[in-house]
């Protein structure tokens with residue numbers, strides 16, 4: 001089935017994890033339908049549905065399911081932690097306590113933890129951390145520079161430690177760093193304030209989307225950066241604009257735990273999908 005096979009509309013779910021909001025299309029048993037143009041049309045908060053990311057579920061590939069992620073500007077993302085948790089909650093509602101999810105980042109495991117969902121986002125890519133920052137002779141040109149930490153979680157993140165996360169002008173600093181030539185594929189930008197050895201306040205500017213209320217892969221990258229710097233333990237609680245996550249950097253990867261919500265179901269009309 002392709003997009004033209006949905007002249008009466010393409011079903012979707014609206015979900016969020018800490019206000020990081022998603023349109024989820026379940027394409028199990030058929031071909032994937034998302035294109036950059038569809039993602040942009042559905043992603044518009046005024047002319048479409050609006051989302052931070054679109055997640056499309058496909059048949060498993062040596063896994064229970066496969067997941068593709070799109071940003072609202074129509075670009076692809078290799079990882080999206082909060083959407084992974086939301087989709088896991090949806091699939092786990094069909095039965096079972098644990099699933100495997102194939103993503104561009106690799107094979108992830110998600111499981112139920114009481115009324116929350118945990119996902120192992122995999123080991124951080126610290127070679128990515130070394131490459132771009134080592135290549136830069138001087139990163140002090142970055143706004144708020146003072147030694148940011150670059151961490152890959154399948155997707156690229158640049159974490160700045162600041163005294164007061166609330167005071168950071170995200171709308172100005174975010175895009176300046178996101179589009180800095182230091183990051184040829186652009187970058188997600190986190191501003192983190194360490195409150196104690198097990199608590200961090202973090203705010204985020206996402207590549208391809210902008211300010212969001214939370215970013216799961218960004219939370220993982222921030223926890224790794226803080227532990228690498230010796231500022232925190234490897235297990236922390238993190239307050240984002242939309243709520244709280246728990247991050248635990250273990251030998252098998254960075255586990256992220258938090259709430260998910262299924263807000264409503266809808267149908268995308270042909271006027272938006274182009275069917």
Ligand SMILES: N[C@@H](CCC[C@H](N)C(=O)O)C(=O)O
Pocket residue numbers: 020052053071076077078079080081082083155156188206207208209212214215216217218
């Ligand atoms: N909100 C996501 C991350 C989304 C991807 C990001 N914008 C990118 O382009 O890498 C999360 O929860 O991880």
